[in-house]
Structures are given as C-alpha cells and as structure tokens.
Amino acid sequence: MSVPVSKSETTGKPAVSGKKNSTSHAIAVIGNPNTGKSTLFNALAGMNAQVGNYPGVTVEKKVGRFRHEGREIQLIDLPGTYSLSPRTADEMVSVRVLLGTQKKAEPIDGVICIVDATHLDRNLYLFSQILDLGIPAILVLNMWDEVLKRDIAIDVQELENRLGVKVVPTSARKGIGLDKLKSEIVSLVENCSNADFVPPKLFPDSFREAKEQLQVEVEKRTGHPLPHYLAERLLLDVHGETEREVLQEDQSLNSFIANLRTELASKDCPIPAIEPRVRYQWVKQTLDGLVTKPDQGLRTKKDTLDQWLTHRFWGPVFFAAIMFLMFQAIYSWAGPLMEAIESLQGLAADFVLGIMAPGALRSLIIDGLIGGVGSVVVFLPQIAILFLFIAILEDCGYMSRAAYIMDRLMTRVGLSGKSFVPLMSSYACAIPGIMATRTIEDRKDRFVTILVAPLMSCSARLPVYLLMINAFIPNDSLFGTWIKTQAIVLFIFYILGAVVAVPIAWLLKKTWFKGEPAPFVMELPSFKLPSIRVVFDRVYDRSKAFVMRAGTLIFLTTVIVWAAGYFPGDHQKLDQVDAQLESGTIEEGSPEYEQLEEQRRVLAASLLNESFLGRTGHAIEPVVRPLGWDWRIGVGVLASFPAREVIVGTLGTIYSLGGDVDEEDPQLRDRLKSARHSNGEPVFNIPVALSVMVFFALCAQCGATLMVMRRETNSWKWPIFSFTYMTTLAYVGALLTYQIGMLFIKG
Amino acid sequence: MPLLNELREGELAIIESVDGTDSIAMRLMEMGLLPEEPIEMIGRAPLGDPLEYRVSGCQISLRKVEASRISVRLSTQ
Numbered sequence: 053m054s055v056p057v058s059k060s061e062t063t064g065k066p067a068v069s070g071k072k073n074s075t076s077h078a079i080a081v082i083g084n085p086n087t088g089k090s091t092l093f094n095a096l097a098g099m100n101a102q103v104g105n106y107p108g109v110t111v112e113k114k115v116g117r118f119r120h121e122g123r124e125i126q127l128i129d130l131p132g133t134y135s136l137s138p139r140t141a142d143e144m145v146s147v148r149v150l151l152g153t154q155k156k157a158e159p160i161d162g163v164i165c166i167v168d169a170t171h172l173d174r175n176l177y178l179f180s181q182i183l184d185l186g187i188p189a190i191l192v193l194n195m196w197d198e199v200l201k202r203d204i205a206i207d208v209q210e211l212e213n214r215l216g217v218k219v220v221p222t223s224a225r226k227g228i229g230l231d232k233l234k235s236e237i238v239s240l241v242e243n244c245s246n247a248d249f250v251p252p253k254l255f256p257d258s259f260r261e262a263k264e265q266l267q268v269e270v271e272k273r274t275g276h277p278l279p280h281y282l283a284e285r286l287l288l289d290v291h292g293e294t295e296r297e298v299l300q301e302d303q304s305l306n307s308f309i310a311n312l313r314t315e316l317a318s319k320d321c322p323i324p325a326i327e328p329r330v331r332y333q334w335v336k337q338t339l340d341g342l343v344t345k346p347d348q349g350l351r352t353k354k355d356t357l358d359q360w361l362t363h364r365f366w367g368p369v370f371f372a373a374i375m376f377l378m379f380q381a382i383y384s385w386a387g388p389l390m391e392a393i394e395s396l397q398g399l400a401a402d403f404v405l406g407i408m409a410p411g412a413l414r415s416l417i418i419d420g421l422i423g424g425v426g427s428v429v430v431f432l433p434q435i436a437i438l439f440l441f442i443a444i445l446e447d448c449g450y451m452s453r454a455a456y457i458m459d460r461l462m463t464r465v466g467l468s469g470k471s472f473v474p475l476m477s478s479y480a481c482a483i484p485g486i487m488a489t490r491t492i493e494d495r496k497d498r499f500v501t502i503l504v505a506p507l508m509s510c511s512a513r514l515p516v517y518l519l520m521i522n523a524f525i526p527n528d529s530l531f532g533t534w535i536k537t538q539a540i541v542l543f544i545f546y547i548l549g550a551v552v553a554v555p556i557a558w559l560l561k562k563t564w565f566k567g568e569p570a571p572f573v574m575e576l577p578s579f580k581l582p583s584i585r586v587v588f589d590r591v592y593d594r595s596k597a598f599v600m601r602a603g604t605l606i607f608l609t610t611v612i613v614w615a616a617g618y619f620p621g622d623h624q625k626l627d628q629v630d631a632q633l634e635s636g637t638i639e640e641g642s643p644e645y646e647q648l649e650e651q652r653r654v655l656a657a658s659l660l661n662e663s664f665l666g667r668t669g670h671a672i673e674p675v676v677r678p679l680g681w682d683w684r685i686g687v688g689v690l691a692s693f694p695a696r697e698v699i700v701g702t703l704g705t706i707y708s709l710g711g712d713v714d715e716e717d718p719q720l721r722d723r724l725k726s727a728r729h730s731n732g733e734p735v736f737n738i739p740v741a742l743s744v745m746v747f748f749a750l751c752a753q754c755g756a757t758l759m760v761m762r763r764e765t766n767s768w769k770w771p772i773f774s775f776t777y778m779t780t781l782a783y784v785g786a787l788l789t790y791q792i793g794m795l796f797i798k799g
Numbered sequence: 800m801p802l803l804n805e806l807r808e809g810e811l812a813i814i815e816s817v818d819g820t821d822s823i824a825m826r827l828m829e830m831g832l833l834p835e836e837p838i839e840m841i842g843r844a845p846l847g848d849p850l851e852y853r854v855s856g857c858q859i860s861l862r863k864v865e866a867s868r869i870s871v872r873l874s875t876q
Contacts, residue, residue, distance in 0.1 A: 135829045139822050173855055174831050290820055324820055328828035345856075358858070359842065367845045456860050460846035469849070493822075571823045571865055572849050573830055576858040 076124040077241035078158040080149055082182065083166030084175050085132035086449075086577040088194045091586050092166055092224035096234065097127050099593060107155055111145040112487060115158075120234040123241065126158060131490065136181040137285060137327075138293040142490065150185050151279055161241045162188035164233070169193035169221065170204060172343060176335040177328075183251050185281050188240050189217050196221040196228060198580075207342045214338050225583040254330045255284075258319040262312045263287055273302045287312060288324050357579055361450065367457050374450075375546075378441045380539050389433035397426040410630035412618065420614035429599065434518065435511045436595045442480050443590035447582035451476070452574060459572055465554050466561030468492070468572050471501040475550070478508035480594060482757045485510075486764055496565040502764055503774055504557050506757050507549040509749060512697040516748045517545050519700055523721035524741040548749045552781065609698045613691045616665040626655045679747065679783070680740040680790035682729060689747065696753035739793025743786040751782035801873065804850065804866035806840035812871035813837055819868055827865065831855045837874060 083089040097116025104113045114129035130146045138144040148154035167175035212219045218236050222229035263283045270278040285294040313323045400422050408414040459469030470492050478485025485505045492498040521538050528537045629652045638645045669683035676686035692699040727735040758771040814836045842851040849862045
C-alpha cells in the first residue's frame with residue numbers, strides 16, 4: 053500500500069483541519085447504490101485506481117487520482133450506501149474515513165456525495181447525514197442527462213442557497229459536467245474552510261440535550277471525547293456498531309443509554325424512528341418548490357419492459373434464454389479472433405525456430421513462453437464476450453431483476469436473491485464475486501455465499517472446457533442447425549457448479565450458519581440503455597486483469613513446469629538430432645528423415661520420463677489412474693492448483709516436450725487427440741475429457757480466490773475449509789464421471 | 800387495518816406505520832417507507848414472492864414477511 057499512514061491514526065484528531073500545505077488533497081466519494089458512483093469515479097480518476105483493504109474489516113479501499121489546475125487530488129471511494137448508520141464494523145469504516153479516524157486512511161479534506169438527480173428526495177437522506185458530519189461537501193447531481201430527458205426541472209441555484217454547499221450537475225455516462233466538478237473540488241480544497249457552515253438543526257431540542265448529556269457521560273467514563281456524529285449514532289442506532297464499540301469500553305453505559313432513549317420516547321422523540329422522520333422532513337422542506345416533474349402521477353403503469361421481464365412465465369424464460377445466448381455467443385463470435393491469435397502464435401514459433409539453434413533457451417521460448425502463455429491468451433476473446441454480457445446486464449439494470457426473480461428460489465437453500473448477483477459475478481471470476489458479497493448485510497448469508505462462490509464456473513475454467521469440448525465432443529447439430537452439441541455440453545458444465553452449490557449451501561445453512569433468512573429490501577433501478585463507455589470500461593478492466601494473471605502467475609508456473617520437464621537430463625543428443633532435422637540437408641519424408649524423427653521421439657520421451665516432472669507424475673499416477681488420467685494429466689492438474697487456467701499452458705508444454713506428438717503441430721487439441729498411452733491406446737476419450745472437466749468444475753484451484761476469501765472472512769479457517777471440501781468433491785466427481793462414462797463406452 | 804402485503808396488484812395505499820425498532824424496520828424507513836407516504840403495489844416475482852412496490856418514484860422489492868410489518872390504509876385516489 054503506497055498511501056502513507058496518516059497522522060490522525062496516532063493522534064486521533066479529526067482530519068479536517070484545513071491546514072494542509074501540500075498540493076495533494078484527499079476527497080472522499082460517497083453515494084447511494086445505483087447512482088453511477090463508480091462510473092463517475094472512473095471518469096474522474098481514470099482506470100488505474102489502487103485497490104487495497106482496510107485492516108481488520110472486509111471493506112475494499114479504492115484510491116484514484118487526478119490533477120486539475122495544478123492540484124493533485126486523491127479520490128477515496130467509499131462503499132455505496134443508503135445511510136451512514138453503521139450496523140457492522142464494515143459500515144463503520146465509511147464513518148471513520150469521513151471523521152478522519154480510520155486506520156490506514158488519508159485524512160480527508162472534503163467529501164463529494166453522488167446522488168441520482170431523478171430521485172433527489174430519497175438520495176438526500178444520506179446527504180443530510182453527511183452535513184451532520186460537518187465536513188466540506190459538494191453535492192453531485194448525477195444522471196443529469198436523465199433529468200433533461202424526462203423534462204424534470206431542478207433549481208440548482210436555489211438548492212445551493214438552501215444547502216449552503218456547491219451543487220454540480222453531472223452525467224458520468226455522457227461525460228457531462230466533469231470539468232466543472234473538478235474545478236469545484238479544487239476550490240473546495242483551496243478554501244478548505246467551512247467555519248461559516250452550520251449543519252442544519254434537524255432533531256428536536258430534547259434530542260440534542262440528550263446527545264450532549266451522552267457526550268459528557270462517555271468522556272467521563274472512557275476518558276476520551278465522543279464526536280458529535282458518533283454521539284448521535286450511539287443514541288439512534290439500537291444494537292448498532294457505535295453502541296457495540298462504546299459498550300466494549302464500558303459496559304455500564306448500557307443502562308445510561310437505555311434511560312436516555314426511554315426518556316426521549318416519552319417526549320415524542322421515539323428512537324430510532326425519529327431519524328427518518330426528521331431527515332425526510334428536512335429533505336421535503338429543502339426541496340420544496342425546487343423540483344418540478346412532468347405530471348406522471350403515482351399511478352403509472354409498471355414499465356412494460358419490466359412487466360415482461362419479471363413476468364410469471366416469461367421472466368424465467370427470458371432469464372434462461374439470456375444465459376443460453378451468452379454461451380452460444382462465446383462460441384460463435386470468438387472463433388475468428390481465436391484463429392487469428394493461434395496463427396500469430398504459430399508465426400512467432402516459426403520465427404524463433406528459424407533464427408535459433410536447438411537448445412535449452414529455444415526450448416524455453418517455444419515450449420515455455422510462446423506455447424504456454426500463448427495458449428492462455430487465445431481464450432481472451434471468449435472471456436471478453438462473457439464480461440461484455442455481464443457488464444451489459446449489470447448496467448441496464450437487469451441484474452437486480454434477476455435477484456428479484458431468483459429470491460424465492462434462493463430462500464429455498466436459505467440464501468436471498470442478493471446472493472444471486474455475487475454468485476452470478478463469480479461466473480466471470482470468484483474474486484469480484486466474493487467481494488460483491490459485501491452488499492449482503494446478513495453475515496451468515498454472506499459467508500455461505502462466499503463459500504459456494506468458487507463453485508460457480510469462473511472464466512478461468514472456460515479454457516479447459518473449450519479445449520476439451522473442441523477436441524473430444526463431436527459438434528453435431530440438434531433441432532435444425534442452430535443448436536450444437538458442443539454448446540450444450542458447455543452449458544451443462546456452466547450450470548454444474550451451481551447445481552452442486554445448492555446442497556452445499558443448504559448444508560452450511562443447516563449447520564454452521566443456522567438462522568433466519570436475511571431481509572430483502574432492494575431498489576429495482578429503472579431500466580436504461582447500457583452505456584458503451586461504462587460497458588467498455590468494465591470489459592477492459594476485467595480482461596486486463598485476466599491477461600495480467602496470464603502474464604505473471606501463469607507465465608511463472610509455465611516456466612517452472614517447463615524447467616521441471618526439461619531438467620535434469622542431457623539434451624545434447626536430442627539437440628543434435630533436431631539440428632540435423634532442421635538443417636535442410638535431409639529431404640523431408642525420406643527414410644533417413646523418418647528414422648531421425650523416430651529417434652527424436654524416443655529420446656524426448658525418455659528425457660521427459662526421467663525429468664523432475666516425470667518422476668512426480670509417475671509417483672502420483674496411482675492416485676489419478678482411477679479418474680482415467682495418465683501421469684501427464686496428473687502433473688498438469690497438480691501444476692494448476694495455484695491458478696486453474698495454467699492447465700492449458702501446462703498441457704501444451706508437457707505434450708510438446710513429450711516428443712510423442714509432432715512439435716510442429718500448431719493446435720494443442722490435435723496434440724491431445726493424438727496422445728497415446730505406452731500401450732498405444734489414446735490417452736483421451738470422451739469419459740477422460742469429461743472427468744478432467746468435472747474435476748476443474750469442482751476443484752478450488754485458485755490461490756487468489758483463497759487469499760481473497762481469507763481477507764473477506766478475516767480467517768484462515770474458511771479458505772482451508774473451502775479448499776478441502778472442493779478438492780474432495782472434485783476427486784469424487786471426476787471418479788464417478790470416468791467410471792460411469794466407461795460403462796457406456798464398453799457397454 | 801390492512802397490511803402492505805395484502806394489497807393487490809395496481810392498488811394504491813397510504814402507509815400508516817412501520818412496525819418494530821430493529822434494523823429491518825430502520826432499513827424500510829431509510830428507503831422512504833414512512834408514514835403518510837403513498838405506495839403502490841405493482842407486481843410480484845414469478846414465484847409469488849418477493850413483491851414489487853412503487854414509492855416516491857422508485858421501484859423497490861420487499862418480501863411478504865417484510866411487507867407485513869407495514870400497516871396501510873387504502874387510498875381512493
């Protein structure tokens with residue numbers, strides 16, 4: 053983490069000092085969900101935000117930067133929320149960042165609050181809490197394009213006057229108002245004084261008196277002062293995080309707080325209902341006469357589109373169709389791009405062959421580098437298409453409809469519809485999926501979702517599926533020409549993990565995570581056309597993450613596997629044979645040439661056999677034999693435990709080093725098809741391919757996921773548990789698949 | 800007094816009260832489900848639960864159990 057430890061951490065003083073002389077300033081970014089906050093964040097700070105974690109909690113720390121008018125501004129993204137009433141330690145982080153008391157966070161100079169300008173009334177609730185904090189603030193009316201489109205009139209000038217803060221209309225999606233916002237942020241940090249700003253007096257006098265009494269009492273008993281905002285929270289949030297933390301210091305405050313609350317209730321100030329009452333009252337007063345919407349009336353019909361998409365019958369049909377279309381598209385659209393990458397890979401290999409003499413370095417470049425990394429990058433087109441679909445569904449507002457449709461079903465296994473979106477995201481990658489579980493308030497639901505998320509068929513499994521399906525599943529057409537057997541098999545493997553996750557989640561909810569289902573209060577954002585910019589950003593971001601993993605972790609593993617397969621062993625003879633073969637003096641196809649090739653195969657096979665890799669492979673062969681695998685598949689699987697996408701590269705390396713297939717062969721799938729056991733039988737048939745796929749579908753072969761799981765659950769217990777249960781499942785599943793599959797082949 | 804979950808599709812009502820002081824009740828109120836707010840039932844999920852409502856111009860979804868904590872009076876308009 054490059055962000056320096058703030059002074060406020062040690063002194064505990066509020067960060068908003070206004071005395072900073074440096075040219076770098078920190079601004080917090082907060083807002084309700086579905087206000088386009090992350091789009092605005094990206095539009096301001098670009099795509100290169102630093103991402104980390106706050107210590108001890110599961111909140112992601114995202115910091116972006118931009119320069120404007122000679123000032124360097126740091127943007128600190130806070131999680132989307134409807135209110136700043138912390139119920140958990142995670143929700144407390146946002147309050148602490150704003151108060152400047154959060155560990156590992158820059159003290160902030162101000163805050164920008166992003167609101168959905170078409171729903172100002174609801175969104176100003178959060179803003180009223182921010183005003184209570186007394187921090188220099190800017191109100192950003194995002195989605196201004198929608199305001200114009202719907203003929204809504206908002207008197208921005210008068211709103212500024214009434215609020216006493218700057219109000220900037222923007223449209224992050226269309227790139228409107230961003231420069232103005234940047235200028236306002238700069239002038240906010242330059243003036244940096246809100247001495248003349250007085251937070252609106254929302255609560256009745258009785259409440260303010262009680263709050264002051266509480267502040268005095270807490271300071272007396274714990275020895276340190278309680279900030280104004282936290283005192284409010286302590287009084288208002290029954291069983292909230294503030295209460296939990298204060299009581300941890302002094303349990304005896306419990307009865308004092310309880311007495312204050314009872315007393316307030318008798319003065320027509322019921323806790324906690326008083327807060328939404330006074331805040332919404334303030335919102336109404338503030339907005340009175342400022343917003344005019346064309347008369348729609350409340351009794352508008354539910355959107356026609358929404359009506360169809362959540363329809364009793366057509367809703368689920370459409371949902372299934374979308375999912376199927378997605379997988380069909382992965383097949384049909386990506387083909388030409390994949391071929392281009394493959395031919396590029398072939399050209400690169402040919403080029404190296406032409407300029408280098410046989411030897412260890414050439415072998416490393418061709419078999420390790422080009423073969424390994426190349427055969428992973430080739431799947432980028434498909435991954436980009438998958439991300440494209442997910443990004444469009446997220447951006448147009450369909451994802452929350454999916455949660456709404458799926459909620460009833462999810463409650464059957466004890467989860468809620470909210471678990472659906474994280475699980476759906478896990479189809480792209482379990483890592484963002486597990487991070488997305490932060491929107492699930494209920495801890496039990498959240499943990500169960502985290503534990504089954506790695507079962508969802510993530511994009512890293514796609515290469516394995518595609519390789520095996522392309523090579524071994526016949527591509528027949530069913531029902532006319534459109535539906536292909538290969539697409540159906542892919543579809544089945546995509547839902548396999550989800551199907552297995554059902555009993556697992558149910559079991560977890562019955563054992564470790566017993567309890568009532570969590571509430572399901574959720575906004576269904578109105579449908580909108582997905583923005584090309586937003587969708588492109590997300591596809592780029594996630595594809596980049598995939599390539600980066602392919603470029604670093606996978607490359608490393610590939611080189612290690614190559615080295616383990618190359619050493620120890622004397623390659624002198626093999627290199628001589630290679631040089632002879634390539635010298636061009638012997639005519640291709642002549643008996644002499646054939647003889648040399650045969651010699652080459654025998655040499656290479658015996659070298660691999662005696663290598664470190666070969667020895668490990670043979671050692672574990674008895675374990676993987678019942679799954680229908682030969683020792684080379686076993687080695688490939690072993691090498692792919694850190695990251696499952698490595699398998700394709702590893703298989704490429706192993707089978708080309710093995711010498712029993714033509715090294716010139718461009719296509720890995722052809723190499724696999726022609727691979728033979730020592731007795732001459734093909735290594736792969738349909739049951740073996742399916743067994744490998746089942747293993748990959750169910751196994752926890754992803755170090756990064758396990759690390760994220762540790763971070764999110766803040767314990768090693770759960771990643772270890774996941775790893776164990778998933779590996780066991782994978783082995784048993786692969787075993788059953790192969791053994792049952794062979795019965796069909798023999799019978 | 801009818802409860803929110805008893806509304807039929809297309810029916811309009813005014814919220815009377817939200818039951819409870821726990822975090823669910825607070826969450827409902829923070830989302831704008833406050834006494835005297837008009838609310839319209841606009842649909843239900845394919846499997847009958849959760850339910851979809853429109854309140855202060857937003858569409859929100861609630862499960863039956865959560866909607867049953869809100870008392871309403873039917874609105875004629």
